[in-house]
Amino acid sequence: AQSVTQLGSHVSVSEGALVLLRCNYSSSVPPYLFWYVQYPNQGLQLLLKYTTGATLVKGINGFEAEFKKSETSFHLTKPSAHMSDAAEYFCAVSGDGANSKLTFGKGITLSVRP
C-alpha cells in the first residue's frame, strides 16, 4: 500500500519569501511522485513530477522538488513567493504495474502575504 503525508493544512509566507511545502511518502515499490496545484473552484494542474533519473525536478512557475529516497520525502520549494502562488497544493504518489493508482495527500493551502 502507498500513502502520502502532508503535514499541516496551511502555510503562510510573505511575498518574496521562500516557499517550502513538505511531502513524505510511503511506498513498497520505487515511487513516482507528483505535485499538483489547485486554484479556487478549479481542477488540478500538474506542477512537476519525478519518475526516474535526476532527483531534483524543476516544474512550472519556478517551483522545484527534490526526491530524497533516504528520507522518503519530496518537498516542494520556490525561492521567492508571488501573490499568484496562493492556492492549494497536493502531493501524490503512484507505483508501477497494471494496477497502480495515484494516491493523494490531503493538501496544503498556501497563503501569500503582501
Place this chain on the structure above:
Amino acid sequence: DGGITQSPKYLFRKEGQNVTLSCEQNLNHDAMYWYRQDPGQGLRLIYYSQIVNDFQKGDIAEGYSVSREKKESFPLTVTSAQKNPTAFYLCASSKTGIISGNTIYFGEGSWLTVV
C-alpha cells in the same frame, strides 16, 4: 484546444434523486477517472476506466455508478444510495491506464449540493 470538459459546474439535488455528472475528453486518452474532493481530505478515487466498456471501483464507489460506452465520455451517476453526496467532483484522464509516471489531467470540476 484539447482538454476535459465537465458539466454542469454547479448542480443541486434533492434528497432521493439520482443525478448524472458529465465528463468528456478530446485528448484521445484511454483511461478516465472520477475523484471526489472534500475539504481537508484530499482526493479520493470513486471509479476508473482503463478502456472502453470496462471500469473498476475505486476506494469510495458505494452510491455511485458509471458507464464507458465511448472512449471520450465517462459519466458519473450519484444515486440516492450515496448518503453524503455534497462535494466537489473531479473527472480526469491519462494516456494509458497504467499510471506509473503518466500524468493524470483534470477537468474543472463540478459542485454537487444536496438541498
